[in-house]
Amino acid sequence: MYELMPLLLFLKDHPLVLGIIAWITLGLLWRIFARKKEIGEGEYGPFTIEIKRIVYSRYHQRCARCRHSENLHIHHTIPRADGGDNRISQLILLCPNHHAKAHDVLRAKGYL
């Protein structure tokens, strides 16, 4: 505690420095606590209706690769084994053909 005394005395005489330190600290705390959770973050498994609606509208109800518009699948671009989850930014809308191709790539990488 004694080592901190000169610092505390310095801060007592320089309220502006103290204010700046407090301001930076509050900013950091704000960033930690007010961090907005992305939809689907931390979730895995069945997609909620909200997630489906957002992904479908994001890709305009079409396959992201070929624009096919029937029997679409939502695919995880990052496998769970790699820390992926249901967050919107990691989901892509694919036709059965391109979904199968995506999984061929994953299989080749040794994920499945």
Ligand SMILES: [Zn+2]
């Ligand atoms: Zn396709």
Ligand SMILES: [Zn+2]
């Ligand atoms: Zn998939």
